[in-house]
Amino acid sequence: MRTTPTLPPPLAASSAPTLAEVARHAGVTPATVSNVLRNRGRVGEATRQRVLEAIDALGYRPHLPARALAEGRAPTIALMVASIANPFYPEFALAVENALRSSGQFLIICNTDGDPHTGRAYLEQIAGTLSAGVLVMNANLDFDDLRLTELRGAPVVLCMWEKPLEPPGLPCVAVDFRLAGELAARHLIELGHRRIGAIVGSKAHGIHAARYDGFVAAMEAAGLDAKDAPLIHAIDTTQGGYAAARELLTRHPDLTALFTTNDLPALGAMQAAADLGFEVPRQLSVVGITDIQLASESRPALTTVAVPTVEAAELGVALLRELIAGAGKRGGQAGREAKVCVASAPHLVVRASTAPVSS
Structure with missing residues (x-):
């Protein structure tokens, strides 16, 4: 006869120690424990040490939602990106997370997939409740939605x-x-x-327009007509770069170089060149922009223009903290001119994907 096994009774849930219990254990007031945890107020070193020992002995951990309710601010910052599949965004997110650690805040990453409706839903559900502020990175969001988020008390900072x-x-x-x-x-x-093709990873007036403007400026400064340079607007992915390069090189086999506005399309362009029988860089030079980690790991390694990713993340976090601190003051940021922080200049990183034109 088959019997049903008897399960042991569930273990009784042990209650987590409270701030008040820490205070009693240390012989101080709850306010003193709070000041020690937040590194605020004047607390003597002996008292501080006693509180820290009590926290360690009891295994106390602050309850973040309760703290947020008590302090009137959320313990997290939201980072909204267009596509977490793009390696640049995780690299930027890591830099943001590192910058947040010193303040005891946490990072929420919101992936919009470039959809403004998804982005709007994130803003409505997260900003000001789960997150004290929002960093926005090329997430295809309507600026009116971002301004409304600010009016609701959650500051917004555009990154990059x-x-x-x-x-x-x-x-x-x-x-x-x-x-x-x-x-x-x-x-x-x-x-x-001189025979250079251009692959732009956005629409004509999209986010990469300024990068192409720089290409045009360099061509004109050298006495070259940028209109003579074959141009394709592509999807900002490896696959997009592959398709664009394949089309360019098939239509214009005399090209000796490809300018791309981002590293992923550049990596795709090198793959297309290899499939079409072009040797990089002997027959075709390829250059990208941003300097993601994959740029140095590709073969050949990609020549690119590095942008200050870590610095921009740190500046974004610092500016958002400043705005969050000001949002609680009378009048907040209303009527003030929006602050612009400019990061350090990009710089060229020469690797193996570019070489002098073959004679």
Whole structure:
């Protein structure tokens, strides 16, 4: 006869120690324990040590939702990105997380897949409740939605804004991507390349427009007509770069170099070149922009223009903290001009994917 096994009774849940219990154990007031945890107020070293020993002895851990309710602010920051599948965004997210650790805050990553409706839903559900503020990285969000988020008490900072001389009217950290495009194109021109194709990883007036403007500026400075350079607007992915490069090289087999506005399309372009029988860099030079980790790991390693990813993340976190602190003051940020922080200039990183034009 088959019997049903008897399960042991569930273990009784042990109650977590409270702040009040820590205070009694240390012989101090709950306010003193709170000051020690937040590193605020004047607490003598002996008292501080006694509180820390009590916390360790009892295994006390702060209850983050309760703290947020008591302090009137959420313990997290939201980072909204267009596609977590793009390696640049996890690298930026890691830099943001490192910058947040010193304040005891946590990071929530919101992947919009470039869909403004998804982004709006994130803003409505997270900003100001789960997150004290929002960092936005190319998430295809409507600026009116971002301004409404600010009015609701959750400051917003745009990260990696690509046009420092054209501020968006929202607080932002800007990087001179026009200069990045200029540096990439100038490198190819200085190597003797004149038949250069361009792959832009956005629509004509999309987020990579400033990078292409830099390409045009470099061409014109060298006395070359940028209109003669074959151009394709592609999806900002490895696959997009592959398809665009394959089309360019098939239609224009005399090209000796490809300028791409991002590293992923550049890596795809090198794959397409190999499939079509072009040897990189002997027959075809390829240059990208941003310097993601994969750029140095590809074979050949990709020549690219590095942007200050870590610095931009740190500036974004610092600016958002400043805005969060000011949001609770009378009047908040209303009526103030949106602050723009400009990160360090991009710089060229020469690797194995570019070489002087073959004679």
